[in-house]
Amino acid sequence: MRYLYYPGCSAEATGKAYDISTRALMAKLGVELIELDDWNCCGATSYFSVRELDSFAIAARNLSIAQAQGDEDLVAICNACYTTLSKTNRYMAESDEVFKAVNGALGVVGRSYDGKKPVRHIMDVLINDVGLDAVADKVTRRLTGVKVAPYYGCQYSRPMGTFDDTEFPTTMDSLFKALGAEVVDYPSKLKCCGGLMMMTKEEGALRMCHELLKTAADKNADVIVAACPLCEMNLEAYQPRVNSTFGTNFKIPVMYFTQLAGLAFGVEPKKLAIDLQLVSCDDVLAAIPA
Amino acid sequence: MAEEKIGVYICHCGTNIGGKVDVEEVTKWAATQPNVAVAREYKYMCSDPGQDLIKNDIKELGITRAVVAACSPTMHEPTFRKAASDGGLNPYLLQMANIREHCSWVTIDPVAATAKAKRILSAQIHRLPLNEPLEPIEVPVNHDVLVVGGGIAGIEAALKLSATGKHVTLVERNPSIGGHMAMFDKTFPTLDCAACILTPKMSALGKDPNITLMAYSEVEYVEGYVGNFTVKVRKKARYVNTDICTGCGACQEACVVRKVKSEFDQGLGFRSAIYIPFAQAVPLRATIDPAKCLTLSKGKCKQQTCVSACGPGAIDFEQKDEVVELDVGAIIMATGFELWDAAQETRYGYGRLDNVITSLEFERISNASGPTGGEIVCKNGEAPKSVVILHCVGSRDQNYQEFCSRVCCMYSLKFSHLIKEHLPETEVYELYIDMRCFGKNYEEFYRRLMDEGVNFVRGRAAEVTDVALSPDEEGRLVVKTEDTLLGIVRRIPADMVILSAGLSPAHDAKEVSQIFGFGCSANGFYLERHPKLEPVATVTDGIFIAGCCQYPKDIPDTVAQAGAAAAGVLGLVDNDTVKVEPTISYIDPEKCSGCHICVGLCPHNAIQYNEEKNAAEVIEAACKGCGVCVSACGSNVPQQRGYLDVQIFAEIEGALAV
Numbered sequence: 021m022r023y024l025y026y027p028g029c030s031a032e033a034t035g036k037a038y039d040i041s042t043r044a045l046m047a048k049l050g051v052e053l054i055e056l057d058d059w060n061c062c063g064a065t066s067y068f069s070v071r072e073l074d075s076f077a078i079a080a081r082n083l084s085i086a087q088a089q090g091d092e093d094l095v096a097i098c099n100a101c102y103t104t105l106s107k108t109n110r111y112m113a114e115s116d117e118v119f120k121a122v123n124g125a126l127g128v129v130g131r132s133y134d135g136k137k138p139v140r141h142i143m144d145v146l147i148n149d150v151g152l153d154a155v156a157d158k159v160t161r162r163l164t165g166v167k168v169a170p171y172y173g174c175q176y177s178r179p180m181g182t183f184d185d186t187e188f189p190t191t192m193d194s195l196f197k198a199l200g201a202e203v204v205d206y207p208s209k210l211k212c213c214g215g216l217m218m219m220t221k222e223e224g225a226l227r228m229c230h231e232l233l234k235t236a237a238d239k240n241a242d243v244i245v246a247a248c249p250l251c252e253m254n255l256e257a258y259q260p261r262v263n264s265t266f267g268t269n270f271k272i273p274v275m276y277f278t279q280l281a282g283l284a285f286g287v288e289p290k291k292l293a294i295d296l297q298l299v300s301c302d303d304v305l306a307a308i309p310a
Numbered sequence: 311m312a313e314e315k316i317g318v319y320i321c322h323c324g325t326n327i328g329g330k331v332d333v334e335e336v337t338k339w340a341a342t343q344p345n346v347a348v349a350r351e352y353k354y355m356c357s358d359p360g361q362d363l364i365k366n367d368i369k370e371l372g373i374t375r376a377v378v379a380a381c382s383p384t385m386h387e388p389t390f391r392k393a394a395s396d397g398g399l400n401p402y403l404l405q406m407a408n409i410r411e412h413c414s415w416v417t418i419d420p421v422a423a424t425a426k427a428k429r430i431l432s433a434q435i436h437r438l439p440l441n442e443p444l445e446p447i448e449v450p451v452n453h454d455v456l457v458v459g460g461g462i463a464g465i466e467a468a469l470k471l472s473a474t475g476k477h478v479t480l481v482e483r484n485p486s487i488g489g490h491m492a493m494f495d496k497t498f499p500t501l502d503c504a505a506c507i508l509t510p511k512m513s514a515l516g517k518d519p520n521i522t523l524m525a526y527s528e529v530e531y532v533e534g535y536v537g538n539f540t541v542k543v544r545k546k547a548r549y550v551n552t553d554i555c556t557g558c559g560a561c562q563e564a565c566v567v568r569k570v571k572s573e574f575d576q577g578l579g580f581r582s583a584i585y586i587p588f589a590q591a592v593p594l595r596a597t598i599d600p601a602k603c604l605t606l607s608k609g610k611c612k613q614q615t616c617v618s619a620c621g622p623g624a625i626d627f628e629q630k631d632e633v634v635e636l637d638v639g640a641i642i643m644a645t646g647f648e649l650w651d652a653a654q655e656t657r658y659g660y661g662r663l664d665n666v667i668t669s670l671e672f673e674r675i676s677n678a679s680g681p682t683g684g685e686i687v688c689k690n691g692e693a694p695k696s697v698v699i700l701h702c703v704g705s706r707d708q709n710y711q712e713f714c715s716r717v718c719c720m721y722s723l724k725f726s727h728l729i730k731e732h733l734p735e736t737e738v739y740e741l742y743i744d745m746r747c748f749g750k751n752y753e754e755f756y757r758r759l760m761d762e763g764v765n766f767v768r769g770r771a772a773e774v775t776d777v778a779l780s781p782d783e784e785g786r787l788v789v790k791t792e793d794t795l796l797g798i799v800r801r802i803p804a805d806m807v808i809l810s811a812g813l814s815p816a817h818d819a820k821e822v823s824q825i826f827g828f829g830c831s832a833n834g835f836y837l838e839r840h841p842k843l844e845p846v847a848t849v850t851d852g853i854f855i856a857g858c859c860q861y862p863k864d865i866p867d868t869v870a871q872a873g874a875a876a877a878g879v880l881g882l883v884d885n886d887t888v889k890v891e892p893t894i895s896y897i898d899p900e901k902c903s904g905c906h907i908c909v910g911l912c913p914h915n916a917i918q919y920n921e922e923k924n925a926a927e928v929i930e931a932a933c934k935g936c937g938v939c940v941s942a943c944g945s946n947v948p949q950q951r952g953y954l955d956v957q958i959f960a961e962i963e964g965a966l967a968v
Contacts, residue, residue: 187657188656188662207659207776208777238777
């Protein structure tokens with residue numbers, strides 16, 4: 021199994037651990053990831069809201085490189101990258117105007133794109149290509165007794181719901197069940213974390229994070245697992261700010277799902293960059309049976 | 311052929327055609343075409359003065375053929391053929407050229423539309439000299455009627471027809487008639503008890519000597535044509551001899567398998583493996599569920615308590631399905647609806663969160679004969695302090711069903727009333743998009759509910775969750791919604807959430823419609839012949855529709871439609887004969903080689919093999935003119951009257967001649 025791999029900007033900074041753990045996990049599962057040549061920002065969030073067409077053009081540059089580089093599907097790890105890249109394909113297919121404008125922009129740098137490169141989420145690959153049976157077969161340290169709150173984030177399945185239910189996804193639940201964990205009922209799984217609002221309207225974003233953390237605490241989760249670098253950062257790095265604002269005392273470990281899954285396959289914590297987490301994951305590590 | 315005189319009549323249809331096609335230009339052009347003696351235009355050709363143009367030309371100008379360029383032949387071909395006939399011309403010497411549905415309505419450019427109209431007209435002008443006069447075939451009519459579906463629509467239609475002395479067979483899929491209405495507690499806006507007004511009709515039907523009730527049966531096969539349908543009905547094995555079963559219910563009390571979810575109670579209550587679905591069931595007879603009965607499913611039920619409990623000895627494990635053949639003259643389809651599956655709307659948590667229930671479940675909870683004895687309670691047995699009713703679940707939603715289900719606003723109001731009546735202290739919220747209270751006394755009922763203190767919040771719920779953010783929400787459900795009148799987002803704590811789910815076509819509506827040979831609309835409901843003027847007829851002569859199988863409707867509309875369908879049927883089966891189209895196929899025995907290919911292919915069993923002549927022959931009364939034999943024959947022997955090869959080729963030549 022081979023894929024072209026699009027790490028995304030966060031993977032080189034705040035979301036480094038997501039990138040490192042993804043590579044380690046996939047290597048362990050025998051999935052080859054070939055990093056996309058000379059990739060640029062996916063065109064997410066601020067671009068989309070302000071200058072939509074520019075955003076399509078930026079995304080399409082990545083997709084056009086991917087098409088030239090190989091026949092493999094392009095895999096993204098960040099929810100926003102995944103959604104932006106897929107959305108560009110969809111808009112190019114649905115609108116002649118967008119198709120022409122995007123190719124006009126690409127033409128300036130001597131590129132073109134037909135809008136047809138398949139874009140996949142890393143979870144989609146794990147669940148549907150590797151398969152839950154194969155995943156369950158390769159587990160060496162079952163996560164028995166670890167209470168996991170699967171946090172999907174708002175752009176995981178919305179708006180298209182390509183590989184999971186749009187409004188109530190369950191793929192991450194089934195992955196961790198296959199890994200032996202106790203998946204808690206986490207009804208806030210698709211609630212927004214506040215996203216970039218943390219920079220512009222902090223009190224609003226903190227309220228949203230508070231709801232997510234409180235639900236996890238109410239459900240007695242040992243760890244929240246995330247599938248998006250921004251979600252992960254907001255939930256983890258802003259826990260002290262949530263605590264001081266709402267008078268709470270949360271100290272909930274937040275991990276990338278690839279980190280916790282990696283542990284189940286026997287990858288060393290160091291190789292999964294667990295030491296980079298801000299809230300200590302020691303209790304989680306200790307809870308996993310040897 | 312050269313001496314044929316063709317009259318051409320071009321309709322403006324107001325601006326429907328005239329707004330796009332240059333009718334004057336087409337008329338001038340038509341006058342120059344071969345054999346055309348006269349070409350006229352008129353604003354509305356279907357009006358009396360329009361029809362008179364044709365009649366007068368036949369009489370005064372001696373027109374021998376006519377073509378009307380107007381709407382689809384399904385619309386007005388009968389009108390104009392009648393006019394031709396009144397004028398003294400054989401009606402089959404008149405052709406329609408459809409320049410509305412096939413041209414003006416679907417062409418943007420007026421120049422292109424005008425050119426296309428000429429082409430369509432030219433095809434008919436070229437074929438007309440080859441038309442032959444035909445005479446309608448008159449066939450006898452069977453006076454008996456089949457009604458499919460035993461809800462309020464089917465019951466009403468059957469009773470109406472029986473009152474006129476016709477014999478009706480009513481086929482119902484479930485063990486009892488009654489349909490959805492039998493499950494309801496009260497009916498809006500009058501608050502009559504549904505059972506009180508329905509069960510007398512059910513009981514009357516069960517006793518009616520003119521009605522043969524075949525419950526627990528399904529139609530498998532239909533053939534024939536208007537006035538002469540042959541229907542095969544599968545009577546499913548009940549494993550109970552219904553002739554001697556008295557409906558005492560002792561067997562269901564004795565049965566050891568007692569925890570089967572009751573379909574009638576929407577899975578909220580239980581029945582036994584042998585059961586009578588509800589106390590007022592008609593026929594009041596027991597049925598064994600073969601999937602749940604230990605004897606039938608596993609071959610071992612040591613005690614067979616039902617057998618020993620049954621006084622008359624009605625239980626018969628050896629009973630088999632039986633296929634019964636019926637001959638009827640007309641059919642009414644009244645197969646009803648299914649509630650939209652609310653689990654699809656995952657945001658509302660149906661099936662995941664306790665106390666999120668569907669409207670039909672609430673009907674059973676509020677019903678005195680239901681699983682809670684009419685007590686409105688949550689799963690834990692406690693009365694809810696706050697109930698939120700979500701409108702338009704699955705309806706008016708581009709993700710699911712775009713249409714309005716028409717009854718949900720009103721039944722939601724009824725629910726609010728019932729809750730307020732049972733539990734005056736309970737807060738009730740209705741989350742609506744628009745209140746659609748369109749019927750007689752409906753708006754007044756809405757006003758009454760406002761006075762009863764129900765909270766009406768205009769907004770579609772975003773989600774139902776059990777995540778509590780305040781002490782008041784702990785351990786309860788919370789409905790998040792935008793209140794579009796206040797312009798705020800609200801969190802409404804609730805102990806019970808009722809999903810007012812929309813009405814869907816039956817899951818097998820399409821397959822069933824195919825068995826009977828008519829179609830479904832894009833939204834999946836049975837397609838009526840005309841949405842305004844033929845709402846209870848189908849494209850198949852002799853088959854009518856009534857009730858929610860056509861589109862969601864309330865009980866008054868359903869009953870009215872059932873009456874209309876019964877009247878339509880009566881207008882047909884009250885006659886001794888009916889005229890059917892003569893455009894059927896014929897086989898020249900001299901040319902037929904007797905290869906049998908058409909015999910096996912005919913979908914209507916209308917071709918038989920005559921050994922004496924060593925040739926196939928068409929049974930005229932059975933042929934529906936589908937053309938399968940015409941296209942299948944290797945020697946081109948079968949020909950369909952009105953659609954002869956030479957006529958079709960002439961049409962093609964005409965279309966290409968412009």
